[in-house]
Amino acid sequence: MADHIPKEFLELVLQRIDLVALIDARVPLRKKTGNNYFACCPFHQEKTASFSVSHSKQFYYCFGCGAHGNAIDFLMNYDRLRFPEAVETLAKQIGMAVPHSKTSEKALSFQHLYTTLDEAAAFYHAQLRQAPKAFAYIKQRGISEEIIRTFRLGYAPRGDTLLQTLGKTEEARKALQETGILNQKDTRFYDRFHERIIFPIDDRRGRCVGFGGRVMDNSEPKYLNSPETPLFQKGHELYGLHQALQVNRQLPRLLIVEGYMDMISLFQYGITYAAATLGTATTAYQVQSLFRYTSEIVFCFDGDNAGRRAAWRALQVILPIVPDHVQFRFLFLPDNEDPDSLVRREGKIAFEKRVTEAQTLSQYLFQTLMTDIDLSTVDGKTRYINAALEHIKHLPEGIFKNALLTDLRQKTRTDISLSVEKQSVVSTRPKTSSNRSSLLRYALSLLIQFPDLAQHVTEPIPSGIIPGTELFNQILEIAQQKKTLSTGTLLEFFRTQPEEKWLASLAQEELSLPQNGLLSEFLGAIHKMRKQIKAHFIQKMLEKAALGSLSSEEKHELNQLIIEKE
Ligand code: GTP
Ligand code: MN
Numbered sequence: 001m002a003d004h005i006p007k008e009f010l011e012l013v014l015q016r017i018d019l020v021a022l023i024d025a026r027v028p029l030r031k032k033t034g035n036n037y038f039a040c041c042p043f044h045q046e047k048t049a050s051f052s053v054s055h056s057k058q059f060y061y062c063f064g065c066g067a068h069g070n071a072i073d074f075l076m077n078y079d080r081l082r083f084p085e086a087v088e089t090l091a092k093q094i095g096m097a098v099p100h101s102k103t104s105e106k107a108l109s110f111q112h113l114y115t116t117l118d119e120a121a122a123f124y125h126a127q128l129r130q131a132p133k134a135f136a137y138i139k140q141r142g143i144s145e146e147i148i149r150t151f152r153l154g155y156a157p158r159g160d161t162l163l164q165t166l167g168k169t170e171e172a173r174k175a176l177q178e179t180g181i182l183n184q185k186d187t188r189f190y191d192r193f194h195e196r197i198i199f200p201i202d203d204r205r206g207r208c209v210g211f212g213g214r215v216m217d218n219s220e221p222k223y224l225n226s227p228e229t230p231l232f233q234k235g236h237e238l239y240g241l242h243q244a245l246q247v248n249r250q251l252p253r254l255l256i257v258e259g260y261m262d263m264i265s266l267f268q269y270g271i272t273y274a275a276a277t278l279g280t281a282t283t284a285y286q287v288q289s290l291f292r293y294t295s296e297i298v299f300c301f302d303g304d305n306a307g308r309r310a311a312w313r314a315l316q317v318i319l320p321i322v323p324d325h326v327q328f329r330f331l332f333l334p335d336n337e338d339p340d341s342l343v344r345r346e347g348k349i350a351f352e353k354r355v356t357e358a359q360t361l362s363q364y365l366f367q368t369l370m371t372d373i374d375l376s377t378v379d380g381k382t383r384y385i386n387a388a389l390e391h392i393k394h395l396p397e398g399i400f401k402n403a404l405l406t407d408l409r410q411k412t413r414t415d416i417s418l419s420v421e422k423q424s425v426v427s428t429r430p431k432t433s434s435n436r437s438s439l440l441r442y443a444l445s446l447l448i449q450f451p452d453l454a455q456h457v458t459e460p461i462p463s464g465i466i467p468g469t470e471l472f473n474q475i476l477e478i479a480q481q482k483k484t485l486s487t488g489t490l491l492e493f494f495r496t497q498p499e500e501k502w503l504a505s506l507a508q509e510e511l512s513l514p515q516n517g518l519l520s521e522f523l524g525a526i527h528k529m530r531k532q533i534k535a536h537f538i539q540k541m542l543e544k545a546a547l548g549s550l551s552s553e554e555k556h557e558l559n560q561l562i563i564e565k566e
Helices: 007-016 019-024 071-078 083-093 102-130 132-140 145-150 161-166 170-178 241-247 260-268 284-288 305-321 339-356 361-370 378-392 399-412 436-449 451-456 469-481 487-492 500-508 518-546 552-563
Strands: 036-039 051-054 059-062 154-156 182-185 188-191 196-202 208-214 223-225 254-257 274-276 296-301 327-332
Touching: 007 071, 007 083, 007 487, 019 036, 019 051, 019 059, 019 071, 059 487, 059 500, 071 083, 102 132, 102 154, 102 161, 102 170, 102 196, 102 208, 132 196, 145 260, 161 170, 161 188, 170 182, 170 188, 208 260, 241 274, 254 260, 254 339, 260 274, 260 339, 284 305, 296 305, 296 339, 305 327, 305 361, 327 339, 327 361, 361 378, 361 399, 378 399, 436 451, 436 469, 436 487, 436 500, 436 518, 451 469, 451 518, 469 487, 487 500, 518 552
Parallel strands: 254 274, 254 296, 296 327
Antiparallel strands: 036 051, 051 059, 154 196, 182 188, 196 208, 208 223
8 A cells, every 4th residue: 555645544445435436426337237337438439338336345357358346536637636645535535634744745745846836837838929039939839729729839038037026035946946946066056958839748547747848949958848846757648638628528539659740730730649758768567557448559750860760769668568559650751851850741541541550569570670781581580580580579568469370370481389378277166176376376366355264264374385475464464353354455555566467367266156155165165275285384394204304393393294194
């Protein structure tokens, strides 16, 4: 649990909120099968309802895209709130106030920085009207009034006007400095931006977190950005994403471009689904955070060598994270054009035609690898296959990876198998297997889905032999301490923990209803594991005894173990 809100409070809130009602107010839930409600998933594009909400578990799960969580997660993802804000919203609904502790004061101090950045954006925006030269530049770039307002474009005048206007007190100066809008030389402060067109950079919730500033002539550097601050990380933000999300609740497609001006011009010309990186290479974080908004991501690059290199780099970044439900495309523009110039020259329809016809990830990968390889020779074919496998192996297991392998087989008419390709078939019926880890997995699934079962277990399972027992015991202990605990609340304990994903997948796993009742099934699995562990200890000790290296204490222990074995 996040440490600044007491975890008891989170439990309390989660126990009182009804997840079904919470979601239904935003995404009407329809079909009901058993305990589950269904809807089309609000987190990815789909036609059939694979988003399920369980009343008893207080947990949602999408079988299509894997989105999952409790009431807090839902608000974070659907209303795009940060963790404390989601808790705040839920608490309000049940008429409670979030108790504040030291670290939430820190969150408050961030609020102060957001306010400062917002005031700075407003200041620059107002300055644009006062500066005929800057306004003329904007007009000359063909930017409309509406766009100036939507993106709050601004101008930083000559001198230290921002500091003088907004930094009148020591405290205000400090806030300005922390947001990165001031430069410091010895003990003196100066404005960071002078005589530049200002592009406020909003996070996806629309809060200004930094600025980009462009010169109006040919001087260098052409663009100057805010430095990284606690609120602003270039590898996390995408310029214009907030505005794109404002216009489109669902984004069937998202275009990633390289420049502020590109994003803005596309928007002005009706292509409202673009966002720009901030002068750095695309990061996995940026791409991954888009999976919940869109099912198609198109990277747009200049057609020159630098563009080709950037595209290849982006490919390497995304390969390990490509999910089956998102399609990637690579669009290369003609020489000496960027999206800004192109959309102005040829218009929306022609530009969109390029987008829809852009190479898919597989076309781009295979075609690029083909460059200077001659497939008609054995040598060329071998090199080609190896190079392709070298990339394909990074993909997560799934439909897309298999499709690429099939494609490669057909292209080369070779029977290829990827040696690292372990098609692990996960058993969803662990009952039939007495395999240790599947027993644990089964018991863990039961425990997560029916936390009350914990009340019937007296002792933890000895750890160290069966993988996962530590986690099992941890959950057992949590569940034992609480009288009533839903799956959703239980998982709250694992927010941001590495186990969270696995636990969530167990939480939604369909369990065939055991004949002998849940409890005996659960206790049976635990009993079997205990027996296995004991057998393991006996085996180890017997091995040691055969070497004559048992101490008298251990001999005694061994006797005890053998006596109690059944
Ligand atoms: P215009 O020249 O105004 O059309 O801008 P552009 O968006 O076409 O710029 P360009 O293609 O030259 O650069 C793309 C992006 O790279 C910009 O939006 C900036 O984020 C970044 N960038 C460009 N030049 C600089 C620079 O000198 N310094 C920094 N830090 N970033 C730059
Ligand atoms: Mn440009």
